[in-house]
Amino acid sequence: MRQIEKNTLPAVLNRSAAEFPSNIALRNVGEEGVSYFQLKDKVTQLASFLKSQGLNKGDRIAILSENKPQWGIAYYAITYFGGVVVPIMTEFPSADVHHIIRHSESKAIFVSSNLFEKITDVEFGNLKTIILIDDFSIVPLDGEKDFLSNLIKEGKKEFTKIFTAAKVAVGLESEKVEEDDLAAIVYTSGTTGHSKGVMLTHKNIVIDAYAATLIVDIDSSDRLLSILPLAHTFECTLGFILPTMVGAEINYLNKPPTASVLLPAMAKVKPTYILMVPLVIEKIFKLKVLSEINKSKVLKSLMHLPFGRKAVYHSAAKKLYEKFGGNLKAIIIGGAALAADVEQFLREGKFPYTSGYGLTETSPVITGAEPDKVKFQSCGFALKDMSVELKDVNPETGEGEIVVKGPNVMRGYYKDPEKTKEVFTEDGWFRTGDLGMIDNEGYVFIKGRSKNVIIGSNGKNIYPEEIESVIGRNEYVLECLVVEREGKLVGRVYLNYELFEERFKLSAVGEKKREKIISKILNELLSEVNASVPSFAKLAKIVEQAEPFEKTPTQKIKRYLYD
Numbered sequence: 001m002r003q004i005e006k007n008t009l010p011a012v013l014n015r016s017a018a019e020f021p022s023n024i025a026l027r028n029v030g031e032e033g034v035s036y037f038q039l040k041d042k043v044t045q046l047a048s049f050l051k052s053q054g055l056n057k058g059d060r061i062a063i064l065s066e067n068k069p070q071w072g073i074a075y076y077a078i079t080y081f082g083g084v085v086v087p088i089m090t091e092f093p094s095a096d097v098h099h100i101i102r103h104s105e106s107k108a109i110f111v112s113s114n115l116f117e118k119i120t121d122v123e124f125g126n127l128k129t130i131i132l133i134d135d136f137s138i139v140p141l142d143g144e145k146d147f148l149s150n151l152i153k154e155g156k157k158e159f160t161k162i163f164t165a166a167k168v169a170v171g172l173e174s175e176k177v178e179e180d181d182l183a184a185i186v187y188t189s190g191t192t193g194h195s196k197g198v199m200l201t202h203k204n205i206v207i208d209a210y211a212a213t214l215i216v217d218i219d220s221s222d223r224l225l226s227i228l229p230l231a232h233t234f235e236c237t238l239g240f241i242l243p244t245m246v247g248a249e250i251n252y253l254n255k256p257p258t259a260s261v262l263l264p265a266m267a268k269v270k271p272t273y274i275l276m277v278p279l280v281i282e283k284i285f286k287l288k289v290l291s292e293i294n295k296s297k298v299l300k301s302l303m304h305l306p307f308g309r310k311a312v313y314h315s316a317a318k319k320l321y322e323k324f325g326g327n328l329k330a331i332i333i334g335g336a337a338l339a340a341d342v343e344q345f346l347r348e349g350k351f352p353y354t355s356g357y358g359l360t361e362t363s364p365v366i367t368g369a370e371p372d373k374v375k376f377q378s379c380g381f382a383l384k385d386m387s388v389e390l391k392d393v394n395p396e397t398g399e400g401e402i403v404v405k406g407p408n409v410m411r412g413y414y415k416d417p418e419k420t421k422e423v424f425t426e427d428g429w430f431r432t433g434d435l436g437m438i439d440n441e442g443y444v445f446i447k448g449r450s451k452n453v454i455i456g457s458n459g460k461n462i463y464p465e466e467i468e469s470v471i472g473r474n475e476y477v478l479e480c481l482v483v484e485r486e487g488k489l490v491g492r493v494y495l496n497y498e499l500f501e502e503r504f505k506l507s508a509v510g511e512k513k514r515e516k517i518i519s520k521i522l523n524e525l526l527s528e529v530n531a532s533v534p535s536f537a538k539l540a541k542i543v544e545q546a547e548p549f550e551k552t553p554t555q556k557i558k559r560y561l562y563d
Helices: 009-019 036-052 069-080 094-104 113-119 141-154 202-213 233-246 259-269 278-294 297-302 306-323 340-348 417-422 464-471 497-504 511-530
Strands: 024-028 060-064 084-087 108-111 129-132 137-139 182-187 197-201 223-226 249-252 273-276 330-333 353-355 365-368 387-391 400-405 430-438 444-449 477-485 488-495 541-544
Touching: 009 036, 009 069, 009 202, 009 233, 024 036, 024 069, 036 069, 060 069, 060 094, 060 113, 069 084, 069 108, 069 233, 084 094, 094 113, 094 182, 094 197, 108 113, 113 129, 182 202, 197 202, 202 233, 202 365, 223 233, 223 259, 233 249, 233 273, 233 365, 259 306, 273 278, 278 297, 278 306, 278 330, 278 340, 278 477, 297 306, 306 340, 340 353, 387 430, 444 464, 464 477, 464 488, 464 511, 488 497, 488 511, 497 511, 511 541
Parallel strands: 024 249, 060 084, 060 108, 084 182, 108 129, 223 249, 223 273, 273 330, 330 353, 488 541
Antiparallel strands: 129 137, 182 197, 387 400, 400 430, 430 444, 477 488
8 A cells, every 4th residue: 555645643544534435444243333434524523522622632531441443433533633542451450540540641531331430439630521432422520420320220321422512623623733743642561560651653653554564465355353452552553553544344342352252253254354462372272273183192193293283283274264254364463472382383284374573662563574474483574664673682692682763663651751761772772671683584583571581590591481482382281481489490380271171070089189180290391391491491390370370451471470
C-alpha cells in the first residue's frame, strides 16, 4: 500500500473511510458490524460531543474496556480532535486504575459496565466526564454509585445518549492534528513491577503500523480475529491501526478467548490473520498437539526420526490449520520469545507464522520478517526507517544490549524525565534493556533481559530464559521460571496436571503416592535439562509451583514476585 501523506490517526481514518466506505471495519463475531463510512460518522459525532464537554487538544481521556467495536470508535474519536488516549489494561486492579487516572490527569473516561466498579471509589480530581462505552451513555458524576447499583440490580438506567445529543460537529479540525502531537500515554505492565507512562505520538504509531504492512501481506480483503487486549500496544498498533489503515475487517470476541469460545469463532470468521503471544500458541501445542501425539505409540516412535517427526508435525499442523478456520495467511507472534520446540513444530508442519520484536516504547514493532523469510529463533530484521545496533558487545560471545533509533521511538516517559534520560544514550539511541545478537544478514536474536541475567560463579552470563526454554520442552511442564537461590539455580515449574491425571490417576492415590510420582518426574526433568545446558548453567533442583505464575496482561510471568 502507499504511505499516508500525513502520519496522523485522523488521516488514517479519513483515507480508509474514503477508499473503503462499505467495507466492514469492526464487529463482534457473528454480529452486523460497523462499516468504514459508519466508523468515521460515529467517530466525528463522538469527537464533537467530547469537544462540547470542554475537552481540547492535548487533554487526556482514558479507556477502560474489554475489546469491542466501541473501543476503536472511542480511540479514533479521542485522537480525531487531538485528544490523548490513555488505554488501561482491564486486568489492572482498582488501585492501579485509580493511579493511572490521577497520574495522567485524565479529564474523561470511557468505561464498560463490566469494569465500572473499578472506578467507583476514585477521587475524581481532573475527571469531569464518564461515558459508558457499551452504548455511549453519559454517567453523571454525582450519581455514579447509584448508576453502578442500577447496573447490577435493576438494569441500566437511561441517560442521555451521545449519538442523539451530538449530531452537530463542534469545531472539529482533524487537519490541525500534527504528526508530532501526542496521541497516547500507555502505562506499561512490565514484569519489573514498575508501571511507566509511555508517550507515543501520532507519527510513532502510524509509521510503525505502515512499516509492518511492508512485511505482512494484508489488504482490504483480509479478516482479523482479535484475542489480545487492545490496551496493549502490540494489539493496538498491529491488530487495530494496521488493519484499519488498509480497509480490513476486525472481529472481536464477546468472551475471554478460551478454547470453547475461540474455536467456534475461528470457524465462523475464518480469519486470515491472528495476533498471539507465545504462551497461547505454546499451550495449544502442548495441550492439543503434543498430547495427541503422545497418546499413540506409533506417532511417539516416529518423533525420534527426523523424517518421521516432520510427517507427524505436518499432519498435526494441517488439522490445527483447519481448526483455525482454514484461511490463515499467518499467525503473528510477539510479546516474548517463542519456544524452540514450538517453532520447530510450526516450521516442520508448514504452519504459516511470523514473529517480531518490540516494546511499548517503540510503538511497538522494531523487527520482523515475511513468513517465508523467517529465520529459526530469530525475531526478524529492522523494519523500514528503523536502525538496530548492539551496545557494550561481549567480544567472546558477540552479545550486547539492543539499542534502537527510528521514527517509532517514544517521546519519553510521562512526568518522568529521569527515567527517560536513563533509557537514551547521549547520541539518542533507545536502550531496550534486552540482550541479543545480530547475524551478518541483519537478523536479530534475543538472548534475554539484561535485568534478568544471572552472573555465574565463573563470571559467565546465565540467561534464565534459555534454560526455561529447555525446561518448557517437557510435556509435563506448562509454565516455568528459573531463579537464583543462595548462589544456585533453581527451576520452578507449574505442571500439566491434566496429563498427570490421565497417566497416573493422581486423584485416586494418596498424598504420599502423589508426591512420589511428581518427585520422580521432576528428578527426570532435572537430569534432562542439565544434560542440555552448559555446565555453568546447570540447575541445583527443580521444584513444583502449585499454582499458575502471576502474569502481566500480555501473559508474561511477573518475575519480580519470585526473585
